[in-house]
Amino acid sequence: MSSIPAFPESQVEPLARLLGECGSGTDITRVLHDRGLVDESGESTKWRRLHWVFLDCQKRDGCANPVVDFISAFLAPARFVGRKEVFEGHRQKLNTILTFAGLEYGDDGEFHHVTVAKSLDEAEKRVQTIQAKFQRRLLHPEVLKYCITELMQDNYFHAVFEATKGLAQRLRDMSGVQEDGAKLVDRVFSIDCPLLAMSPLETETEKSEHKGFAALLKGCFAAARNPPAHQPKILWEGEDDAADYLSLVSLLHRKLDDCTPTGAGSAG
Numbered sequence: 001m002s003s004i005p006a007f008p009e010s011q012v013e014p015l016a017r018l019l020g021e022c023g024s025g026t027d028i029t030r031v032l033h034d035r036g037l038v039d040e041s042g043e044s045t046k047w048r049r050l051h052w053v054f055l056d057c058q059k060r061d062g063c064a065n066p067v068v069d070f071i072s073a074f075l076a077p078a079r080f081v082g083r084k085e086v087f088e089g090h091r092q093k094l095n096t097i098l099t100f101a102g103l104e105y106g107d108d109g110e111f112h113h114v115t116v117a118k119s120l121d122e123a124e125k126r127v128q129t130i131q132a133k134f135q136r137r138l139l140h141p142e143v144l145k146y147c148i149t150e151l152m153q154d155n156y157f158h159a160v161f162e163a164t165k166g167l168a169q170r171l172r173d174m175s176g177v178q179e180d181g182a183k184l185v186d187r188v189f190s191i192d193c194p195l196l197a198m199s200p201l202e203t204e205t206e207k208s209e210h211k212g213f214a215a216l217l218k219g220c221f222a223a224a225r226n227p228p229a230h231q232p233k234i235l236w237e238g239e240d241d242a243a244d245y246l247s248l249v250s251l252l253h254r255k256l257d258d259c260t261p262t263g264a265g266s267a268g
Contacts, residue, residue, distance in 0.1 A: 004065050006058040007101055013051055014097050015067070019074060020047030022090050031074045037066060064101070068111055077109045140253040142170055143246055156242035163249045164224050170256060171196075171217075182218045189214035196259040213255055220248055 041052030080087035099117035146166030150159035
C-alpha cells in the first residue's frame with residue numbers, strides 16, 4: 001500500500017484502546033518485535049504502550065504505514081480460526097475508526113481505500129452496511145468470488161457489474177459457448193437444442209420453467225449489467241439496488257447449480 005497520512009491523535013488513541021483489548025500483553029510484545037517497532041514507553045498498560053509506539057513511529061516515518069502494518073499482523077484472520085465472531089467484532093469496531101481516515105480493514109486481512117467518513121453516524125452506518133444488506137442474504141459463493149473486493153470498498157456500482165460478468169462467465173464455463181449476454185443465453189438455453197437444462201423438458205410445465213429461467217437471465221444482464229456499462233453512475237440507485245441485484249444474481253447461480261449438460265450438439 002502507498003504512503004498513508006499519519007493518523008491524528010483523535011484516531012490514534014481509540015485505535016490503541018481498541019487494539020489493547022484484542023490480545024494479551026505478550027501478543028503485543030511479540031507483534032511489535034516482529035514488525036520492528038520499539039516500545040520505550042515505560043508503560044505497563046497495553047493501550048498506553050500502543051499509543052506511545054504509534055505516535056513515535058508516525059513521528060519518525062511521517063506516515064501511518066507502520067501502524068497499519070501492526071494492525072495487519074495483530075488482527076490477521078489466521079489468528080482467529082474458529083473464532084470468526086470475535087474477529088468480525090474487532091474488525092467492525094476497527095473500521096468505525098478507520099473510515100475517518102478513508103481506510104477499511106477487510107475480512108481478507110487487507111486494507112482498502114474508502115471515502116472518508118465525516119460523522120460518527122456515517123462511519124457506523126457504513127461499517128454495518130455489508131452485514132445488514134448482504135451477509136444476511138446468504139449470497140452464493142460465485143457472487144462473492146467476482147465482487148468481494150468491490151463490496152469491501154463499498155463500491156456497489158462495480159460490485160453488481162462484476163457479479164453479472166461473473167454470471168456470464170459461469171455460463172460460458174459450463175457450456176463452452178463463447179458468446180455474451182442474450183446471445184449466450186439463447187444458445188445455452190435454446191428450447192429446441194439446449195446445452196444446459198434444469199429438467200428433462202418433457203412436459204409443458206418443465207419447458208415453461210426452462211424458458212422463464214432463460215428470460216430471467218437475459219433480464220438480469222439487461223437491467224443490472226448493461227446500464228452500469230453505458231450510463232453515468234449518478235443514474236444508478238446505489239446500495240439498495242445492489243442488495244437486490246446481488247440477491248437476484250445469487251438466485252440465478254443457485255438455479256445453475258441444478259442445471260446439467262444435455263450433450264446436445266457442439267458448444268462451438
